Amino acid sequence: MPFIFQVLGEYVIEILEVLERQINEITISNYQKFVAEKFKFVAENGKANCKLLECLVQK
Structure with a gap:
């Protein structure tokens, strides 16, 4: 997953x-877990990434 954000x-x-095409309940759950565990990494990769993640987490 990290390569997607980078x-x-x-x-x-x-x-x-x-x-x-690929997002479903399982992938959303995986992204939420990744963001929770690696938020510093995600935040360091830019505000645009964080906005996308906020959308994914809200779904």
């Missing part, structure tokens, strides 16, 4: 299209 700023449209 490159997010480079290929936003393509990544969002893939995520839209």
Whole structure:
């Protein structure tokens, strides 16, 4: 999962299209767990990443 967040700023449209097709309750749960465990890593990768994560956590 970390690679998704690290490159997010480079290929936003393509990544969002893939995520839209792949996200389900299991993947949302996995992302929530990752963010909770690695929030500092996520925060260091930019505000745009955090905004996406907030959307994922709210779903």
